[in-house]
Amino acid sequence: MSEQEKTKVMFVCRTAPxxxxxxxxxxxAMVMFGAYEQDISVSFxxxxxxxxKKGQDTALLGKKNFSMAYPILxxxxxxxxxxxxxxxxxxRGLSGDDLMTEVEIVDRNSLKQKMNEMKALLPF
Amino acid sequence: MLHIIKKSPYxxxxxxxxxxxxxxxxxxxxxxxxxxxAAKKGGKFExxxxxxxxxxxxxxxxxxxxxxxxxxxxxxENIKVIDxxxxxxxxxxxxxxxxx
Amino acid sequence: xxxGVLVKEGPYMHQAIDTAYNFIVxxxxxxxxxxxxxxxxxxxxxxCSTLEPPRDERNIMKxxxxxxxxxxxxxxxxxxxxxxxxxxxxxxxxxxxSGLGQLLELCIxxxxxxxx
Numbered sequence: 570m571s572e573q574e575k576t577k578v579m580f581v582c583r584t585a586p587x588x589x590x591x592x593x594x595x596x597x598a599m600v601m602f603g604a605y606e607q608d609i610s611v612s613f614x615x616x617x618x619x620x621x622k623k624g625q626d627t628a629l630l631g632k633k634n635f636s637m638a639y640p641i642l643x644x645x646x647x648x649x650x651x652x653x654x655x656x657x658x659x660x661r662g663l664s665g666d667d668l669m670t671e672v673e674i675v676d677r678n679s680l681k682q683k684m685n686e687m688k689a690l691l692p693f
Numbered sequence: 694m695l696h697i698i699k700k701s702p703y704x705x706x707x708x709x710x711x712x713x714x715x716x717x718x719x720x721x722x723x724x725x726x727x728x729x730x731a732a733k734k735g736g737k738f739e740x741x742x743x744x745x746x747x748x749x750x751x752x753x754x755x756x757x758x759x760x761x762x763x764x765x766x767x768x769x770e771n772i773k774v775i776d777x778x779x780x781x782x783x784x785x786x787x788x789x790x791x792x793x
Numbered sequence: 794x795x796x797g798v799l800v801k802e803g804p805y806m807h808q809a810i811d812t813a814y815n816f817i818v819x820x821x822x823x824x825x826x827x828x829x830x831x832x833x834x835x836x837x838x839x840x841c842s843t844l845e846p847p848r849d850e851r852n853i854m855k856x857x858x859x860x861x862x863x864x865x866x867x868x869x870x871x872x873x874x875x876x877x878x879x880x881x882x883x884x885x886x887x888x889x890x891s892g893l894g895q896l897l898e899l900c901i902x903x904x905x906x907x908x909x
Contacts, residue, residue, distance in 0.1 A: 576901045581790065583710060591801075594834055594873060601893040607901070615710045656713070681714050685694065689906040690790045691799065691896075697907075699812075726808045756815065777819035784816075784905050785794050785825070791908040 575608040579687045582617035586635060587627070592620050595693035596638045603646035610650040610687075611642070612680055613672075617693075618657045623669035640670040654680055694720050695787035698728040702738050707792040712741065714790070715749055723775075723783055725754040729761060732768045739769045746771035754780060796820055797828045797903030799896065803835035804853040805846070810839050813909035814856055817865065828903045829866035830857075831896045837874040840867060842885045858885060868895045 580599055586592040602609045613621060620636060627634040642648040651672040658664060658674065665674050675683070684690060696715055702708040708731050715722060722745060724732055731738040732753050745751055746769075753768060755776045765774055775783070783789075798817060802809035817827055832839055844854045861867050869879060869889045881887050900906050 576897075578897065578900045583706075583792075590834060597872060598833070598893050598896065602897050605894060605897050607897065615706055677713050681716060684714065684790065685716075685788075687788070689797075689900040689903075690788070690908075691900075691906070692791050692793065692908050693801075699809075699909075725812055754812075777815045778823055780816055781796075781820045781823050781825065784796065784820075784907055789905060789907050 570606055572608070575606070576689070577608045577610070577687045578602065578689045578691065579684060580609075580611045581684070581690055581692045582611065582613050582620060583615045584693060585616040585619040586625070587630065587632065591693045592617075593633075593635050596635050598691070599642060599648060600638065600646050603642070603648050606647070608649050609647070610652065610683070611648060612652040612654070612683070613657070614654045614680070615657050616661075618653055618661060618663060621653060621668045621670065621672065622663065623667060625669070636669055639672075650683075652680055652683065695783050695789040696720065696722045697789055697791045698722065698724050698731070699726040699791060699793050701727040702731040705793070708738065708741070711790075711792040712745065715745065717748055719787070720749050721783060721787055722749055722751045723754065723780065724752065724772075725757055725780070729753050729757045729763065732758075732772045733763060734767050734769050736769075742769045742772065752779070752783065794904045795826045795828050795902065797899035797906045798830040799899075799906060799908045800830060800832050800836035800839060801834040801908065803838035804844065806835075809836070809909040810853055810857075811851075813907075814853075814860070816907065816909070817860060821863065821865075827860075827865045829868055829895070829899050830860075831868045831870065831899055833870045833873050833893075833896065835877070837869050837877055837879045840869045840885045840889055841879055842883055854885060861886075868899075870896070
């Protein structure tokens with residue numbers, strides 16, 4: 570399938586992990602979408618950036634550590650891009666070094682432009 | 694884009710997060726459900742909305758303001774009121790993003 | 794225009810399905826096509842067959858089934874449903890249960906996707 574024929578869909582993740590199920594079920598959707606050879610990207614805005622914080626250990630919580638999925642989303646699950654909003658990171662005292670995987674750190678204006686190119690935006 | 698905001702700005706970052714993504718020209722804002730509380734005249738978010746309405750159209754969903762006892766004359770300046778058919782029209786005109 | 798709908802919240806607790814329902818009715822009256830409603834997260838509860846609201850209250854299950862009779866496709870995510878007990882025996886209609894691929898399919902086939 571050519572790049573032009575692919576549908577561009579972006580997950581916009583705005584919720585922190587563990588407090589609600591949104592992050593977990595967003596990941597399940599990302600993994601599934603990756604299999605369909607479309608142009609799927611993921612962005613983290615606001616509290617969503619906490620999902621990428623490295624060093625997450627959920628043993629005491631008794632839940633799966635969902636963040637383990639992010640480093641393999643691009644290579645194993647065919648997700649095209651993972652974007653993190655720079656301003657949201659900074660507001661929360663985080664930088665690229667605090668994140669568990671290589672992601673594209675972009676400012677609001679660039680992320681906004683990428684959102685404009687999408688056919689569908691799925692907020693989580 | 695059509696930015697649909699459905700949470701009260703007093704309890705959620707939905708409005709503030711959305712504002713960062715509202716572009717200069719053809720972006721429009723629709724307040725629905727508890728999101729409509731942002732539009733109350735005299736409230737903390739009136740100035741923010743007044744700023745927004747300088748460049749962007751801002752709409753409130755009629756059913757939601759009525760249900761909450763907010764009259765049209767209690768809304769901040771330049772906020773327009775639309776019904777569900779108006780909501781549909783906005784979605785037809787712009788790609789929607791929901792902020793909750 | 795072809796409009797797809799994603800519902801992420803459950804009934805009664807949140808207003809999401811009420812807004813979605815009124816939006817869909819208005820869209821159909823205006824001549825638009827609803828490509829489907831995908832129920833995800835707690836949204837899957839909207840299709841729980843054992844919902845039994847008081848008689849004088851709106852019956853969300855019935856309102857949605859009426860939309861289905863008018864040709865609107867209702868899709869309950871199998872994974873999100875199983876996690877919450879919405880399975881073959883507890884869903885309004887077994888045929889409604891399907892996978893996340895259907896959500897992507899809605900994104901592909903609809904001119905617009907609206908999330909409630």
